[in-house]
Amino acid sequence: MSTTLLTGSEAAAYGAKLAKIEVIAYYPITPAFPAMERVSKFIQDGELKANFVRVESDHSALAATLGASLAGARAFTVTNSQGLLYMTEVCYHTAGLRQPVVMACANRALSAPHSRFPEQGDAVSQGANGWIQLFCENNQEVLDNTIQAFKIAETVKLPVLVNYEGYVQSHTLEEVVIPDQEKVNAFLPLVRFKTLDVENPQGVNTVTSPDFYMDYKFRQNEAMNEAVKVIGEVAETYGQEFGRNWSGLIETYKMDGAEHALVCMGSMVSEARLAVDELRSQGKKVGLVKVRAWRPFPVEALRASLKKVNKVTVFDKNIVYGMGGALGTEVRGALYGQASLNVNSYIVGLGGRKFGLNEIKQVIELSEKTVKQDVISEWFGL
Amino acid sequence: MAKNLPIVPTAKPGSMAETPAGSTWREKRPVLMNCTCLEVTLYCPDGALSIVEGKVSLDLNLCKGCGICANECKDGGIQMVPEYTGAQGVFPVKGEE
Incomplete structure (x- = not known):
């Protein structure tokens, strides 16, 4: 080693x-x-x-x-x-x-x-x-x-x-x-x-x-x-x-008692951890679900980890034209009929547009204020 | 209940022979005239040509009519002939137009 x-x-x-x-x-x-x-x-x-x-x-x-x-x-x-x-x-x-x-x-x-x-x-x-x-x-x-x-x-x-x-x-x-x-x-x-x-x-x-x-x-x-x-x-x-367990399909981070869950995959997860640490230290009940395996899609694992939150914010560094972020769409699909929680999905950081710690915190704040009923992803950082 | 199939989709050579797809849409088929160059069997992409008792043998169930054999035969001993000729044919034979 x-x-x-x-x-x-x-x-x-x-x-x-x-x-x-x-x-x-x-x-x-x-x-x-x-x-x-x-x-x-x-x-x-x-x-x-x-x-x-x-x-x-x-x-x-x-x-x-x-x-x-x-x-x-x-x-x-x-x-x-x-x-x-x-x-x-x-x-x-x-x-x-x-x-x-x-x-x-x-x-x-x-x-x-x-x-x-x-x-x-x-x-x-x-x-x-x-x-x-x-x-x-x-x-x-x-x-x-x-x-x-x-x-x-x-x-x-x-x-x-x-x-x-x-x-x-x-x-x-x-x-x-x-x-x-x-x-x-x-x-x-x-x-x-x-x-x-x-x-x-x-x-x-x-x-x-x-x-x-x-x-x-x-x-x-x-x-x-x-x-x-x-x-x-x-x-x-x-x-x-x-000595390094990256967990299975998903990993939950500070989800105990969380009311608002962030869901994302890839390098954004590292920065989302920092955002969660910072917000937790301010007393905000925010947690993170890292999607490690996107295929197969972790339907059951997501349902289990998100059943106690009332808001989910998904960061999508991709766009499926005419529908929105792929992860956001699939998270909604996985949670359909499971709970009356509010899933907000954001298109972020396309083509290298900056999406770091500050931007993550801005989206969290934005999502906290937004109660959406539609299935369209919002664009952040235009 | 899904059928029990091999993990990798594979089949033994000749599996298609029972349903000779080529026979319904092949435009031309090879006719062995006096082909003696056994190497021609190596060029057939569908395994329709083989060597049987030292001679080239053709299995029309496997032949798609590509004409590679006729092109490659060193003796010029394979000719491609139209599947349909004469009154019903759309591919007239040379010299018979």
């Missing part, structure tokens, strides 16, 4: 190295590229024995990663924003073919207009593609979640997207504890799921008639439901082994 300063992208690379990935296929994109650079350096220095596949596009990057996974290799890749969109078709293939691929994503705003700044819109655009999605609040969690992602993926046989925010995390140095390789080996033994076999040739992703397609989709969704339990179990085991 050692402690060092790492950016979020480097933390993802360290996580992949500790998970002993065997294949990485990559196409450069900002701000995820430092993860690729670090992995390629690990390979160059002989610290990681993996095959680095250079490809001509993000689509091919995931296709090559998927192929490697089908052949039984532990495979990893990294991307964000436009790259993730370009991969979309293969994202669906990977999930439908039930391959335990892990991909890190340095969340960045989507074009047009072109932006290189942080936002969660890219991950949200992939909310229906069948991947498990974890959001990390700091660089330590990026490393820990990357390792856990392989465990989750290989247990339920679904791919996992590990989200961390562009620049806010990808290019910011933080103190990160790097666990011992032997302990990670014990936590994550190499299990091969080989679909491609020259001794027993199979057609993969075959044309499937109406007699079977729907049943495959049911099974795939069942795996997602299984992940609800598995994500919590993996976090628990990891916590016992490595």
